[in-house]
Amino acid sequence: MGIRVGVWVAGLLALPLAHAGVVRDWPGASCAGTLQACVDASSSGDQVRIATNTPVDEDVDLGDRGIALIPATTLIATYRPSFAPGRSIRAVASAAAGDVEVTLRGLHLVDGSVTVHYGGTGSAAYDLSDLDLSQTSPAAPVSIRVQAAGGTVTANLSGNRIAGNPSAYGGSIELMSVDARLDAYAAFNRIEHAQGDLKKTGILVDAQGDSAGGYVRLFGNDVRLAATSTDGIAFTQRAGDPAGALYARAYSNAVHCVAGGQMRGMSFSGSAGTLDLQAVNNTVDRCRTGIRVVPATSSSSPGFAGLVWNNLVVADEMGLQIDAAAAAVTNDYNLINAASNAAALGSHSITAPAGLGVATWPRPAAGSPAIDAADASTLAYGIVDNGLPLLDVDGLRRTKGARADIGAYEYGDVAYAHVASAGNTGNPGDHVTTLADETDPGAILFATRAHINPDGIPNSYERFGVWFSLFAGHWTIYHENTAAPIQPGKRWHVFAPAPGGTVFTHVAAAANTGAARTRIDSAATNGLPGQILLVRHDFNLDGAYHDHPVAVIWTGSGTSGRWNIGNVDGADMDVGAGFNVYAQPPSPNAFRLPPAMLGASVQVIDHPLLDGTPCARPQVTMVRDQYEDGAIDADFMVEYETLSSIAGHWLVRSPAPFGRGVSFNVVVDPAQVAECTDRLFADGFDG
Numbered sequence: 001m002g003i004r005v006g007v008w009v010a011g012l013l014a015l016p017l018a019h020a021g022v023v024r025d026w027p028g029a030s031c032a033g034t035l036q037a038c039v040d041a042s043s044s045g046d047q048v049r050i051a052t053n054t055p056v057d058e059d060v061d062l063g064d065r066g067i068a069l070i071p072a073t074t075l076i077a078t079y080r081p082s083f084a085p086g087r088s089i090r091a092v093a094s095a096a097a098g099d100v101e102v103t104l105r106g107l108h109l110v111d112g113s114v115t116v117h118y119g120g121t122g123s124a125a126y127d128l129s130d131l132d133l134s135q136t137s138p139a140a141p142v143s144i145r146v147q148a149a150g151g152t153v154t155a156n157l158s159g160n161r162i163a164g165n166p167s168a169y170g171g172s173i174e175l176m177s178v179d180a181r182l183d184a185y186a187a188f189n190r191i192e193h194a195q196g197d198l199k200k201t202g203i204l205v206d207a208q209g210d211s212a213g214g215y216v217r218l219f220g221n222d223v224r225l226a227a228t229s230t231d232g233i234a235f236t237q238r239a240g241d242p243a244g245a246l247y248a249r250a251y252s253n254a255v256h257c258v259a260g261g262q263m264r265g266m267s268f269s270g271s272a273g274t275l276d277l278q279a280v281n282n283t284v285d286r287c288r289t290g291i292r293v294v295p296a297t298s299s300s301s302p303g304f305a306g307l308v309w310n311n312l313v314v315a316d317e318m319g320l321q322i323d324a325a326a327a328a329v330t331n332d333y334n335l336i337n338a339a340s341n342a343a344a345l346g347s348h349s350i351t352a353p354a355g356l357g358v359a360t361w362p363r364p365a366a367g368s369p370a371i372d373a374a375d376a377s378t379l380a381y382g383i384v385d386n387g388l389p390l391l392d393v394d395g396l397r398r399t400k401g402a403r404a405d406i407g408a409y410e411y412g413d414v415a416y417a418h419v420a421s422a423g424n425t426g427n428p429g430d431h432v433t434t435l436a437d438e439t440d441p442g443a444i445l446f447a448t449r450a451h452i453n454p455d456g457i458p459n460s461y462e463r464f465g466v467w468f469s470l471f472a473g474h475w476t477i478y479h480e481n482t483a484a485p486i487q488p489g490k491r492w493h494v495f496a497p498a499p500g501g502t503v504f505t506h507v508a509a510a511a512n513t514g515a516a517r518t519r520i521d522s523a524a525t526n527g528l529p530g531q532i533l534l535v536r537h538d539f540n541l542d543g544a545y546h547d548h549p550v551a552v553i554w555t556g557s558g559t560s561g562r563w564n565i566g567n568v569d570g571a572d573m574d575v576g577a578g579f580n581v582y583a584q585p586p587s588p589n590a591f592r593l594p595p596a597m598l599g600a601s602v603q604v605i606d607h608p609l610l611d612g613t614p615c616a617r618p619q620v621t622m623v624r625d626q627y628e629d630g631a632i633d634a635d636f637m638v639e640y641e642t643l644s645s646i647a648g649h650w651l652v653r654s655p656a657p658f659g660r661g662v663s664f665n666v667v668v669d670p671a672q673v674a675e676c677t678d679r680l681f682a683d684g685f686d687g
Contacts, residue, residue: 135164171204270302412498541578
């Protein structure tokens with residue numbers, strides 16, 4: 001079985017909750033009977049792990065219990081639990097409840113919803129991550145709802161995927177506070193509405209009551225509306241007096257509408273109290289109205305503050321609407337492609353065609369005025385002040401090229417497949433194959449050996465590097481063993497990231513190299529054990545062959561910790577050896593697989609953009625635990641399986657069992673997947 005990547009990125013900015021109590025596997029000896037009976041027998045702090053792939057045909061209510069309901073993982077399988085159609089999950093803590101911590105992760109519901117509610121006087125913490133909700137019946141709304149009705153509530157909602165409609169006037173993700181404090185972080189959730197009644201919202205933040213408020217951050221969410229939807233993202237402050245304050249933060253979100261509908265992309269409205277908003281680097285595409293900041297009614301008197309900055313808006317009618325009552329909300333550096341605006345635009349605003357890709361692929365295309373046009377300082381300050389990652393809505397690097405782009409997407413990375421042929425490999429027996437389109441000698445390239453099973457091409461695992469041939473004027477891939485020819489039909493995934501500070505080269509020197517390792521010293525990696533790195537030997541940096549399997553290895557701890565590149569066969573690292581390095585924070589599309597099981601030689605990459613997508617081009621680098629030093633002399637490749645029980649999945653394959661302490665970094669380019677499949681949402685979703 002594979003693992004959904006959301007499990008491993010759910011704690012990107014809000015660490016998963018600690019449940020240090022009893023671990024109960026259901027069904028099993030420690031948890032007989034129904035799942036609800038297992039929950040009822042648990043105490044706060046316990047974990048209930050679902051160890052079956054048979055749909056659970058019962059509703060589950062956690063009540064006041066602060067427990068974790070998650071998939072089970074064993075030595076032989078990782079389960080992907082699902083619930084029968086119409087079943088839901090609730091965790092409703094009464095007014096008498098003390099502090100609670102609830103984790104719901106990695107669960108699939110059909111025609112069912114997830115609701116968590118706290119009405120106590122203490123605190124509640126919710127981690128709702130990697131939940132997959134789908135709708136088959138229009139009469140069965142699907143949504144994830146967090147309700148704070150007492151005390152202080154914190155919530156992390158990351159990597160959830162919702163296909164279908166919420167209830168009328170509700171949100172697919174709904175974050176509500178009623179006379180309570182709600183601090184919430186919702187990141188990298190994917191929402192797609194179906195056709196249906198009006199008054200449906202993608203993400204709804206609703207603060208009600210005299211002391212209603214909180215601090216809500218929405219980051220990297222992708223919302224696709226139906227023609228009958230109302231808002232993609234909506235913040236509403238409905239305080240009864242000025243005591244309420246909602247701090248609304250929306251960064252790097254994308255809202256896609258259907259042309260000709262009535263939808264609003266992003267809406268901020270207030271009745272009383274204070275609505276302090278930051279809408280920065282979002283993309284709103286084809287909505288009737290792009291971004292609006294208005295009082296809830298003509299008699300409302302809210303206090304507005306904040307900014308609307310670096311957003312890309314393509315609207316059928318009005319691009320930017322900021323009411324006179326919200327004059328304290330400033331705007332600038334937006335790209336507005338709309339018939340009109342109800343706001344005085346900042347002096348750096350751009351009013352021009354946005355230059356996007358196809359209608360269902362609203363990323364900037366070459367020549368778009370959004371490229372390198374954002375106010376980088378406002379974006380940087382906002383990311384730091386709000387504790388957000390330096391990523392775009394695709395979960396890839398936020399800054400590529402000279403500076404950040406306007407909108408939620410960053411332009412510039414290129415990913416594709418290269419297949420060796422008689423025409424690009426030269427003489428029979430040659431160990432070099434030429435890349436047709438790579439002619440920039442200053443590029444920093446990465447490649448991963450790939451295979452489609454079956455394609456009639458034998459598996460091979462020769463070590464290889466990249467090299468720019470001055471004679472040919474092209475980049476090449478070559479075998480480090482010059483006696484190993486490249487056979488026609490051999491395949492690689494090539495990744496040419498746009499230039500930027502987190503793509504660089506590293507050369508082993510006497511001062512940074514010892515035994516089998518060379519230590520990387522870069523602000524992009526130092527003190528960051530969670531960073532996702534890709535590495536590839538580059539012959540141009542050293543003029544020497546490097547016929548050794550390599551991995552990235554973390555050593556040290558805290559701010560003094562460093563990433564290393566190591567020869568995992570135990571051979572000494574040559575002084576002068578040169579490598580290309582790519583680094584970024586983890587995200588749903590840049591992640592680390594769990595450690596490989598001992599003795600296994602295959603590991604499935606279970607990912608919504610890769611599953612069922614043979615044209616995807618994932619990049620992979622081996623990771624080795626610093627405390628494991630047994631020799632590994634085998635390399636790896638990625639393979640798309642079409643025949644076995646894991647057909648339809650990409651996997652990492654080695655000719656021999658993976659060694660101890662081995663895992664893999666994986667980077668997926670959603671733009672490449674969208675281009676090769678000609679669809680915005682793979683399996684109903686983008687990533």
